[in-house]
Amino acid sequence: MNNKTVNPKAWFFVLPVVVLVAFNAIIPLMTVVNYSVQETFGNNIFFWEGVKWFETVLNSERFHASLLRQLMFTGIILAIEVPLGVVIALTMPKNGIWVSFCLVFMAMPLLIPWNVVGAMWNIFALPDIGLLGHMINALGIDYNFTRQPVAAWFTTILMDVWHWTSLVVLLAYAGLRSIPDAYYQAAKIDGAKPWAVFRYIQLPKMKRVLTIAILLRFMDSFMIYTEPFVLTGGGPGNSTTFLSIDLVKVALGQFDLGPAAAMSLIYFLIVLLVCWVFYTLMMKNEDQ
Amino acid sequence: MKKISVVPIIYILFLMLPIYWLINMSFKTTNEILGVFTLWPQEFTLDNYIKIFTDPTWYNGYFNSLTYVGINTVISVSVALPAAYAFSRYRFLGDKHLFFWLLTNRMAPPAVFALPFFQLYSAVGLFDTPLAVALAHCLFNIPLAVWILEGFMSGVPKELDETAYVDGYSFPRFFVRIFVPTIAAGIGVACFFCFMFSWVELLLAKTLTSVAAKPIAATMTRTASTSGYELGLLAAAGALTIIPGAFVIYFVRNYIAKGFALGRV
Numbered sequence: 001m002n003n004k005t006v007n008p009k010a011w012f013f014v015l016p017v018v019v020l021v022a023f024n025a026i027i028p029l030m031t032v033v034n035y036s037v038q039e040t041f042g043n044n045i046f047f048w049e050g051v052k053w054f055e056t057v058l059n060s061e062r063f064h065a066s067l068l069r070q071l072m073f074t075g076i077i078l079a080i081e082v083p084l085g086v087v088i089a090l091t092m093p094k095n096g097i098w099v100s101f102c103l104v105f106m107a108m109p110l111l112i113p114w115n116v117v118g119a120m121w122n123i124f125a126l127p128d129i130g131l132l133g134h135m136i137n138a139l140g141i142d143y144n145f146t147r148q149p150v151a152a153w154f155t156t157i158l159m160d161v162w163h164w165t166s167l168v169v170l171l172a173y174a175g176l177r178s179i180p181d182a183y184y185q186a187a188k189i190d191g192a193k194p195w196a197v198f199r200y201i202q203l204p205k206m207k208r209v210l211t212i213a214i215l216l217r218f219m220d221s222f223m224i225y226t227e228p229f230v231l232t233g234g235g236p237g238n239s240t241t242f243l244s245i246d247l248v249k250v251a252l253g254q255f256d257l258g259p260a261a262a263m264s265l266i267y268f269l270i271v272l273l274v275c276w277v278f279y280t281l282m283m284k285n286e287d288q
Numbered sequence: 289m290k291k292i293s294v295v296p297i298i299y300i301l302f303l304m305l306p307i308y309w310l311i312n313m314s315f316k317t318t319n320e321i322l323g324v325f326t327l328w329p330q331e332f333t334l335d336n337y338i339k340i341f342t343d344p345t346w347y348n349g350y351f352n353s354l355t356y357v358g359i360n361t362v363i364s365v366s367v368a369l370p371a372a373y374a375f376s377r378y379r380f381l382g383d384k385h386l387f388f389w390l391l392t393n394r395m396a397p398p399a400v401f402a403l404p405f406f407q408l409y410s411a412v413g414l415f416d417t418p419l420a421v422a423l424a425h426c427l428f429n430i431p432l433a434v435w436i437l438e439g440f441m442s443g444v445p446k447e448l449d450e451t452a453y454v455d456g457y458s459f460p461r462f463f464v465r466i467f468v469p470t471i472a473a474g475i476g477v478a479c480f481f482c483f484m485f486s487w488v489e490l491l492l493a494k495t496l497t498s499v500a501a502k503p504i505a506a507t508m509t510r511t512a513s514t515s516g517y518e519l520g521l522l523a524a525a526g527a528l529t530i531i532p533g534a535f536v537i538y539f540v541r542n543y544i545a546k547g548f549a550l551g552r553v
Contacts, residue, residue: 013374028404111533
């Protein structure tokens with residue numbers, strides 16, 4: 001980090017990136033800000049409203065409910081995917097053709113379009129024609145994710161675990177592979193138990209990649225839209241209406257531009273705040 | 289340590305189950321899907337696939353998707369290369385803030401941008417073209433590509449640059465002839481991730497297209513909602529979307545683990 005030369009001309013290298021990203025980020029963001037402080041009755045006539053929409057959104061029970069659902073969902077999937085991913089990465093073979101085999105198959109869910117993931121799980125979990133739904137019902141448990149909120153949550157979480165645990169596995173595996181063999185030999189000489197090896201060698205070495213994994217999983221699960229939309233459509237009722245689904249309902253369904261824009265900004269700020277905290281912590285760790 | 293643990297095997301079996309069911313469905317007739325529960329197609333049929341390969345609204349969806357994914361990957365990686373070089377080698381005004389700002393765009397929920405994007409791309413006359421989707425996907429793919437490439441470039445010792453200058457290489461010649469081949473693995477990984485996130489994204493792709501540039505994923509959504517419940521056709525279309533991904537993974541399989549370890553991601 002410290003042997004970089006000061007070179008103001010480096011801005012020219014960054015310029016194309018800045019122009020392209022700014023075109024996509026700043027103009028739409030300004031549009032959203034613009035809507036968030038105005039009221040419209042159509043015909044492109046706008047009235048200044050100040051912070052009214054922000055107050056409306058922050059005080060609305062509907063927003064609280066979808067935010068709570070979102071936090072619960074993100075919490076649950078992080079609590080399942082991260083430990084599970086670490087366990088799978090620890091048990092993966094270290095070399096040989098099995099590595100390629102495992103990696104190729106594990107990466108597959110990551111490259112399936114998100115609505116296909118939703119559609120696939122819909123077909124898979126339907127109680128009458130789906131394999132999963134059929135099996136659960138055959139066990140004597142009444143299961144129908146289109147009608148029971150609990151079953152809908154179970155299916156959505158299982159789908160997300162299916163879809164994204166591999167990302168954690170790949171990252172954790174990469175972290176494990178960067179540990180030199182000498183560490184393990186030293187541990188062997190000291191007679192360290194497997195748990196001690198994990199706690200004092202593997203876990204510290206995986207810290208950085210795991211931070212990235214948690215960060216990525218947090219961001220992506222917080223923005224989740226397509227998969228639950230295709231799988232459950234936010235239902236039954238509103239039981240799986242997460243923030244993005246709610247936002248699109250307000251913005252494109254009801255065309256309430258003001259509240260939708262205010263909600264967008266609040267939503268974006270929450271993600272940004274959490275990520276900033278993560279990023280700062282990560283950079284602090286790296287400097288040490 | 290040569291033995292193979294059961295945990296990854298069980299996990300892979302779990303991953304393959306829904307895919308097996310999708311492929312199983314795609315070879316069944318609608319009657320069989322809705323009528324009886326079978327683990328195997330009883331009346332094996334290729335009708336669903338034939339329909340997709342003969343109906344232009346279906347197969348054009350694949351071309352549209354692959355077009356914008358391809359354009360996006362090329363744009364993202366080629367503009368990210370010099371930027372990542374600047375971040376890894378130089379210090380300049382606002383470099384750290386700029387880097388974080390780029391990353392914030394990876395964090396922006398696409399749902400937030402759906403409506404403004406529609407208005408922006410309509411205003412500049414790009415609506416319903418693959419280019420619009422390719423440019424829109426730059427929002428999250430460029431930051432990602434910069435992030436990955438910067439990680440790879442920081443792993444290359446600075447002496448390489450200095451030796452090349454001593455040998456009389458000009459900067460562009462050094463960059464293309466020496467530097468780019470050195471980080472080829474990193475470029476591969478960056479392409480992989482750009483391909484992946486552009487291929488799987490639907491919300492923006494659907495918002496920015498209507499007829500001419502409709503992606504395959506959006507064609508599927510329409511089928512599911514309007515023309516009854518043609519599950520076999522839907523399953524066949526879904527099964528076909530897995531193929532490009534599997535193809536790409538196969539090519540980068542040796543780089544995935546190495547690439548993850550070397551780079552930041």
